Amino acid sequence: MTSLRRRLFLILIAATGAIWLCAVGWIYLSSRSELEHVLDARLQEAARMVHSLVAGGNIAATPLAAEVPGTTYERQLSCQIWSLDGRLVARSGGAPEEALGDPAEGYSERTVNGEPWRVYTILDTEKGVRVMVGDRIGLRDRLVRDLVAGLLAPLFLVVPLLGVLIWMSLWRGLKPLNAVARDLMGRDAEDMRPLAPAEAPAEVRPLIDAINGLFAKVEAARRHERDVTAFAAHELRTPLAGLKTQAQIALAAGDAATRDGALRRILVSVDRTARLVRQLLALAKLEASAPLALKAEVEAGALLREVAQLSAVPARIGVSLDPALDALRLKGDRETLHLVLRNLHENAIEHMPEGGSIIWRRLPNGLCVEDEGPGIPEEELPRVTERFFRGRNKSASGSGLGLTIASMAARRLGARIELENREARPGLRAALMWS
Amino acid sequence: MRILVVEDDPILMDGLKVGLGLAGATVDDVATCADARAALAASRFDAVVLDLMLPDGSGLDLLAAMRARDDATPVLLLTALDEAPDRVRGLDAGADDYLGKPFDLDELAARVRAIARRGQGRAGPVLKAGGLVLDPATLSATVEGRPVGLSRREFAVLAALMERPGVIRSKAEIEERLYGWQEEVESNTVEVHIHNLRVKVGRQFIETVRGLGYRVRRPA
16 A cells, blocks of 8 residues: 555655755756866966076976875876976976876876876977976866865755655644544544534645535435335335234134135235245346447347237237237347336236227337226326325325336337326326337 | 224224224225225224325325314324334324224224223223213113113113213214214114113213203212
């Protein structure tokens, strides 16, 4: 696991170090060039001084001047006086016998006895002398090195101090994050109260807002789940209460007629409850599954005949199918289509008066079923696809889930359910339409 | 004991009707708030068993409306929502008792008897008048400690008279206690039941007040 603090610390240390290294490099280079400049000027000055001391022609210089007692940078400067015919007239202590520099006037660099020298030469034809003053380049480098080392030494003391400072600053700076983390860690799974964004700094607020947004979504999903579960429990408890009551009656009843009546009602109730459970499962499955790819095509007539066969149709209610449906091919997977049609079919049959018939018809972009029931009051139409909504004209055995399932499954097919009351006569027309 | 049951599930409704009938109650059933309002306006009930989720509204609203017009009929709420807050809301809206679905039929009958007798201003579980004792829980009667076999209807007639000893009950009132709306009222049945009761428990208990009805003498 990566720590944000360690990461920031490393980045800050690396950045500070890089800047410092650049600064050191720059100081090194600029000190060096400045130093060379100064030393070159000194070389030239020293050469002129020696030259001015040399009288024309006869030089009364000690052939070998005494060495100056050493300092750290001892024998830095060496001096040679040459006659024009190439004779070494005089030299300072420590100066080599070989010529230090070029015979021409000006600066030159040359390696003598394996040691590099920087030399200034003055050529005086009048006096007949050549004065050379040289500097050991090795010494010059040491000078620059010492200078830079002097600059760098405190730096290496400061770096750890800086590291500690950065670490502490980060610790303080990241405190709001720690506070949020502590807050979140201390919560139990039920606690979906939003985090307080007011106390958080601006940088942490987007994170807190995102977490709060997630909390809200999770909370809404859980509330929805709770509602559905509560509703399902409620819808199951009523038939269970009916079953228990009828069972107790069957046990307590003295006469056979009462007992048989109760047992028959238990059978009806068990069927109805089984259907409710089937619908609840279908609904849960629809909610849990992802939308599917729509490639298959199913023949509407055959599917409807299958649906009609599966659903219990009371004896005195007819079911008629438009022959045009045989030619209609519906897009979507067979299972989902079956779910839609079965729920529409059962809904239509539930609301039928005895002796009528429901009719499945083909539409230009779908199909519909028409019943002869009481229809749905206009103000209830938008609500009938809500879970467990049962309107004023509800059937005795309905669960309030059929149209919910049909409309959810239709959406999965990329289609929609349209409900309207029939115009010419009472009844509902429920259509499955592709747009 | 005449009970109004407001419940929209047909099978549960049938069960309540038959089950409470076995427990000695006369049950009228309605499936909507509107019908319940009409029933309450038309007749007097000893208790109401009220489902909370009805197709045309909430049973709580019906209950609140009843209490608002000072209808003191005892109400037992019957619902699938039986979390504590739901129960509290129901009781605070004026309900006398609360039972979650699914329930035990015997318990329901006992609770209905309990709120009904409280509604009649009684605390004791049995009805007494002189040496005559009626136990609505077991539908049994004793005269001076001697058990007497009564039919369900006879028991209902006697219970109606003994709930308020000394008060005259008209024939119509007694009929209302005996029959639900859907039941055909047979003529002269009250007279026949009174006659049979006098034979079974003794003439001295039931007095005929000519032109007004019947009463059970208040114990001295």
